[in-house]
Amino acid sequence: xxxxxxxxxxxxxxxxxxxxxxxTLGAVLAQAGGGGLTxxxxxxxxxxxxxxxxxxxxxxxxxxxxxxxxxxRRFAGRGALIALLGAPFLLPVIVAVLGLLAVFGRAGIxxxxxAAIGLPTVSIYGLxxxxxxxVFLNLxxxxxxxxxxxxxxxxxxxxxxxxxxxxxRAIWRHLxxxxxRAVLPGAALAIFSICLTSFAVALxxxxxxxxxxxxxxxxxALRFDFDLPRAATLAALQFALCSxxxxxxxxxxxxxxxxxxxxxxxAPLPPAGWRKALDVAVITLATAFVAAPLLAVxxxxxxxxxxxxxxxxxxxxxxxxxxxxxxxLATSGALTLALARGRRGFELSAMLPLAASSLVLxxxxxxxxxxxxxPPRAALPVTVLVNAxxxxxxxxxxxxxxxxxxxxxxxxxxxxxxLRGAARLRWVTLPRLKRxxxxxxxxxxxxxxGDLGVIALFATDTGATLPLLVQRLMGAYxxxxxxxxALLLVGFSFALFWGFDHWGRRHAxx
Amino acid sequence: xxxxxxxRWSEGDFTLSADWQANPGEQIAVIGPSGAGKSTLLxxxxxxxxxxxxxxxxxxxxxxxxxPGDRPISILFQDQNLFPxxxxxxxxxxxxxxxxxxxxxxxxxxxxxLTRVGLADLGRxxxxxxxxxxxxxxxxxxxxxxxxxxxxxxxxxxxxxxxLKAEMLTLVREVALATGALTLLVTHDPNDARQxxxxxxxxxxxxAAPPQDTASLFANPPQGLRDYLGP
Numbered sequence: 001x002x003x004x005x006x007x008x009x010x011x012x013x014x015x016x017x018x019x020x021x022x023x024t025l026g027a028v029l030a031q032a033g034g035g036g037l038t039x040x041x042x043x044x045x046x047x048x049x050x051x052x053x054x055x056x057x058x059x060x061x062x063x064x065x066x067x068x069x070x071x072x073r074r075f076a077g078r079g080a081l082i083a084l085l086g087a088p089f090l091l092p093v094i095v096a097v098l099g100l101l102a103v104f105g106r107a108g109i110x111x112x113x114x115a116a117i118g119l120p121t122v123s124i125y126g127l128x129x130x131x132x133x134x135v136f137l138n139l140x141x142x143x144x145x146x147x148x149x150x151x152x153x154x155x156x157x158x159x160x161x162x163x164x165x166x167x168x169r170a171i172w173r174h175l176x177x178x179x180x181r182a183v184l185p186g187a188a189l190a191i192f193s194i195c196l197t198s199f200a201v202a203l204x205x206x207x208x209x210x211x212x213x214x215x216x217x218x219x220x221a222l223r224f225d226f227d228l229p230r231a232a233t234l235a236a237l238q239f240a241l242c243s244x245x246x247x248x249x250x251x252x253x254x255x256x257x258x259x260x261x262x263x264x265x266x267a268p269l270p271p272a273g274w275r276k277a278l279d280v281a282v283i284t285l286a287t288a289f290v291a292a293p294l295l296a297v298x299x300x301x302x303x304x305x306x307x308x309x310x311x312x313x314x315x316x317x318x319x320x321x322x323x324x325x326x327x328x329l330a331t332s333g334a335l336t337l338a339l340a341r342g343r344r345g346f347e348l349s350a351m352l353p354l355a356a357s358s359l360v361l362x363x364x365x366x367x368x369x370x371x372x373x374x375p376p377r378a379a380l381p382v383t384v385l386v387n388a389x390x391x392x393x394x395x396x397x398x399x400x401x402x403x404x405x406x407x408x409x410x411x412x413x414x415x416x417x418x419l420r421g422a423a424r425l426r427w428v429t430l431p432r433l434k435r436x437x438x439x440x441x442x443x444x445x446x447x448x449x450g451d452l453g454v455i456a457l458f459a460t461d462t463g464a465t466l467p468l469l470v471q472r473l474m475g476a477y478x479x480x481x482x483x484x485x486a487l488l489l490v491g492f493s494f495a496l497f498w499g500f501d502h503w504g505r506r507h508a509x510x
Numbered sequence: 511x512x513x514x515x516x517x518r519w520s521e522g523d524f525t526l527s528a529d530w531q532a533n534p535g536e537q538i539a540v541i542g543p544s545g546a547g548k549s550t551l552l553x554x555x556x557x558x559x560x561x562x563x564x565x566x567x568x569x570x571x572x573x574x575x576x577x578p579g580d581r582p583i584s585i586l587f588q589d590q591n592l593f594p595x596x597x598x599x600x601x602x603x604x605x606x607x608x609x610x611x612x613x614x615x616x617x618x619x620x621x622x623x624l625t626r627v628g629l630a631d632l633g634r635x636x637x638x639x640x641x642x643x644x645x646x647x648x649x650x651x652x653x654x655x656x657x658x659x660x661x662x663x664x665x666x667x668x669x670x671x672x673x674l675k676a677e678m679l680t681l682v683r684e685v686a687l688a689t690g691a692l693t694l695l696v697t698h699d700p701n702d703a704r705q706x707x708x709x710x711x712x713x714x715x716x717x718a719a720p721p722q723d724t725a726s727l728f729a730n731p732p733q734g735l736r737d738y739l740g741p
Contacts, residue, residue, distance in 0.1 A: 409590050412558055418579020423609035431595045 010340035013333045014349035020389045021356045024364020025239055031232035031367055041234060043209060044217040048241065051127060051213070052195035055134035056188040062135065063142035063187070064180065066286045069279035070143070071150035072270040081287060082147070085140035088290065090443065090497055092450025093137065093200040094467045095486045098474065099293025100124065100133055100205075102300060102483075109296070129205035130213075134198065138191045140290060145190070149183035150176070168271045186249070193245035197238070197357035200452040204471060214238045218359045222366065222457055232367070235360040243355040250351075297486055304484030312469060312485045316492060319449055319466040322384050323496060327445035329388035334395035334440060338403040339429065350396040353389045358453030361386045366457065379458035383465065387448035394447070395440040402436045403429075438504015442497035449493045466492070512555070512660060512692055514718075517564035519554055526550050526713075529564075530720035532692055534659060537683065538721050539703035540696045542713035543738045548696045551711075551718050552662045555694070556585045568660065579608065584653040584691075586666040591649035592637040598624065598648050599633035605652040623651040627681060643674045647681065654685050661691040665698070679706050700728060700739060714738070 037045070070082065088096065104110050104124045111121040124132065153175055161171055199215040206212060212220070214234055221231035270276065337350045365382050366375060406429065414420075414428055430437070452467035459468055466489045473482035513531040520526070526547040532538055540548050553559040555566060557578040566573045568582055578585075584605075592601045602620045603610050624633055627647040637645055646666055653661055667678045679695075679702060686693040695706055703710050709721035714734035731739060 410593065412578075412587060413590055413593070415558065415578040416556065416583075416585050417604050417608055418577070419604065419608045420577075420579070427596065427600075427604065427610060428593065431593075 007340055009336045010346050013336045014346055017333070017349050017352050017389060017392070020361060020385065021352045024356075024361050024368065025236070027364045027367040028232045028235040028239075028360065031228055032236050037233065037237070038230075040209065040212075041217070041230075041237070044212050044214045044234070045237060045241070047127075047206075047211060048196060048198075048213045048215075051130050051134070051198070051211075052192045054127075054131045055138065055195045056192040058131060059135050059138045059142045059191050060146075060184055060188045062286075063139055063146050064184075065278075065282045066139075066143045067146035067150055068176070069282045070147055073276075073279055073283070074270075081283075082144070084287075084290065085144055087494075088137050088140045090446040090450070090493060091137070091294075092452070092467050092470075092486075092489050092493055093133075094204070094452050094470045094474075095297060095450070095490050096137055096293065097133055097201060097204045098470065098483060098486050099297045100129075100136060101474075102296035103293050104129075104132065109292075125205055126208075126211045127206075130198070130201055130211060133201040133205055134191075134195050136289070136293065137201075138194060139286070142187050142191060143286070145187040146180070146183055149179050153179055168275060189245070189249040193242070193249050193354075196241055196245050197359075199357075199359060199456075200467070200471070203452075203456070204474065214241065215357060215359045218363055219457060222363065228367070231363050235363045238357055238360050239355065242357055242360075246351075246355045294490075297483055297490070300480060301483035301485075301487030304480050305487060308484055308488065309481065312466070312481075312488065315464050315466045315469040315485075316488060318380060318463070319489070320492060322380060322387065322465060323445045323449035323492075325384045326387040326391065326448040327441050327496075327500075329384065330392045330444040330448075331395045331399075331437065331440045333388065334392050334399050335403075335433070335437070338396055338399040347396075347400070350400075351393050354393050356390065358386055358390060358451070359457065361389065362454035362457045365454075375458045376460040376463055379455060379460075379463050382458055383451075383455045384448075386454045387451050388444075390451075391444040391447045395444050398436050398440040398443065399433065402433055406432045435504045438500045438502070441504070442500035445496040445500060446493045449496055450489065511569065513565075513567045514555075515565045515567065517554065517561045517566060519550060519559060519561050524550075525716045526554075526718060527716060528554075528718035530711075530718075532694075532709075532721055534569075534692050535686075535690045536709065536721075537686055537693045537707045538695070539707035539710040539724065540694055540713060540718075541698065541700065541703050541710055541735075541738075543734075544698065546713045547716070547718065548713045549664055551713060552585065552664050552694065552696060555660070556583055556662055557581050581660075582658050583660045583662060584656045584658045585662040586646075586649050586653065586664065588665050588668060591666065592645055594637050597634050597636055598629065598640075601637070601648060602633075602652045602655055605656040619655060623654050624648075626654065627651040627685075643670055643678065646670070646678055650678075650681055650685050653691075654688060657689045657691075659689075659691055661686055661689070661693045663693065663695045665696050668698075675702070676705065682706070704728065 070078065101124060102108055104122070106121070106123070108124075114121050123129070157175060161175060166174070197215055198213050199219065202211070202213040202216040203219070206216060214237060218231050218234045218238065221227045221234060270279075334350060337346045340346045362382065365378075365386070369375070369378050369382070410428060410432070414424060419428060450467055452465075452471060455465050455468050456471075459465070464472065466485065470482050470485045470489060473479075473485060511531050511533055514528040517528045518525065524547070528551060540551065542548055550559065554561055557573065557576060560574070573581055592598075593604075596604075599617070599620050600610060602623060603612050603616065606612060606616050606619070620633060621630075624630055627650055629644060629647055629651065632640070632644070637648070640648065649666065663682065667675045670678065682693065682695065683706065685691075694711075695702065697703060703724055707724055710724040710727050711721050712719045712727065712732070712735055727735070
């Protein structure tokens with residue numbers, strides 16, 4: 001009886017996603033060299049998996065004490081701190097790298113301190129630099145996922161534990177350890193999957209035969225060696241790897257990392273003594289680890305903000321246009337698929353881009369478009385398309401549960417009043433979805449604003465986006481200008497997120 | 511006349527059958543134990559469920575091809591009868607035009623309907639600013655505006671106190687008389703049936719019985735109703 005809205009539009013979106021992910025894969029496979037993998041390719045594969053495993057294990061391992069401390073302590077600013085932990089998800093990767101360089105780099109704070117007390121300095125380049133950056137970017141995500149698990153332990157269970165006189169050790173054994181056994185594998189796999197497609201981090205902190213990810217190898221094959229068959233072979237390898245990662249992660253589903261709850265009415269009774277000191281230390285260290293690189297970028301970049309070169313503003317304009325176009329595409333596509341829910345195929349097609357990566361999509365589109373358009377001319381449209389496709393799954397996950405709730409709550413009333421098509425969209429769907437729509441637009445806009453991926457493949461010297469320009473300024477050792485441009489980039493990213501999210505909240509009615 | 515002609519509906523172990531008719535403008539109560547299928551009966555008539563067998567007709571016309579909004583029916587649910595993000599006037603306006611393209615004199619009709627149910631001057635409020643009783647009144651005002659020949663009420667006042675509920679039933683009767691609608695009122699309270707309806711449908715043991723005289727039904731209840739009412 002219930003007629004689904006827009007099955008046609010949803011089919012069109014699903015088809016477009018299919019062409020973008022599987023069609024580009026087809027183009028890649030048609031070009032792939034028959035020569036098999038070289039020793040360098042095997043090294044890239046090994047490094048990609050190894051750094052992802054290490055990044056996931058270290059992130060999750062460090063996140064457990066932080067999440068436990070946040071779960072059992074109440075202090076002023078706790079809510080703000082948890083909100084701050086959501087920020088690295090939207091932070092442009094290149095800005096994170098710049099901040100980490102300021103803290104852990106050759107002339108960074110840590111090495112200056114080490115040198116001052118006569119200890120040998122550390123290098124941020126290579127495997128441990130890549131892992132450090134990934135931990136910085138993903139530790140907050142891991143903390144939020146695990147904190148969510150802690151908060152999901154029912155208050156009644158904790159009350160019962162208190163009534164039975166459980167000490168911290170017994171609570172660990174009977175409540176916390178079983179929860180962690182359920183939550184940790186999913187969290188680790190999610191981070192593992194994210195790190196498989198690492199490009200910007202590897203580009204800046206990795207490189208060389210010993211620290212090259214597949215994503216970076218694809219870029220080098222195309223950009224420097226003009227070796228299309230090799231790039232295609234690597235792209236096929238990357239796709240297989242990502243699909244395996246997504247399949248494993250999907251097998252162990254975890255809740256989305258953003259939007260975890262903050263307080264609940266009854267906080268568990270926190271243990272005192274040395275455990276309290278430990279929690280304080282853990283929270284302080286984690287906050288410093290997340291905040292210090294950001295503060296370093298602000299400190300270094302702020303003076304340069306007043307006289308930014310004109311090329312920075314031009315790049316900012318390009319990035320803004322890309323971000324707005326791709327957030328509109330991603331969110332409207334996700335909305336169309338979310339409204340056509342109930343058909344498993346649409347949900348699967350919304351998740352399809354998770355198996356793709358920026359450089360694989362880029363390589364495929366490069367191959368498909370090369371006979372028709374010159375790559376630099378296609379750079380921005382291709383970036384819009386790729387960013388939209390890659391951020392669509394996030395928008396879908398934000399919108400789908402809310403769309404389902406509208407159906408459950410108001411589906412029959414809507415039908416009884418004969419509301420359908422455009423009237424239904426205007427008077428019911430959009431007003432009810434305003435809040436998640438604003439959030440989805442904000443997340444996808446910020447992700448696209450900060451993305452440094454496919455654009456590196458296509459852009460010429462004059463067509464760079466802001467993240468690419470920051471990377472090039474760093475490469476030219478113009479660190480002050482790079483930091484100022486990075487600050488501008490962060491400002492734009494968070495302004496976009498805040499603006500859209502605020503719009504959604506302001507007009508949302510209960 | 512509303513005719514349920516050999517209607518059957520089944521899902522898993524649950525079945526419901528109905529084979530009877532009801533006259534235009536009549537007021538009928540629907541009573542029975544919870545889970546017996548009172549709401550299912552209304553969902554079949556309203557078009558949210560399709561019968562597995564049989565036909566439902568109104569004045570000889572088969573309702574099967576009509577979507578819920580196109581049927582000659584207004585329905586009030588247990589809850590969620592109003593969109594919380596729209597004002598009362600907009601919620602009522604949806605009863606006149608699903609795309610809210612209203613004629614200039616529609617605003618006056620909406621005001622009149624609101625006044626009639628005792629909500630004068632509240633058209634700009636949103637449902638969240640109203641009490642439960644006021645929300646029920648607003649939903650009834652919309653039914654008044656829609657003026658469809660069949661009015662289905664699926665226990666919309668179950669959460670109200672006794673005095674308020676009696677007041678609402680009086681209002682339902684007024685709306686039903688004003689629109690001349692055949693009214694089916696689902697309730698689990700025998701007093702509602704006695705107060706509201708001359709005839710009552712008993713839903714029990716997989717069957718919605720034909721409407722029978724309310725007074726004689728309660729004077730001489732069949733076994734199923736006796737079990738439900740208790741000693």
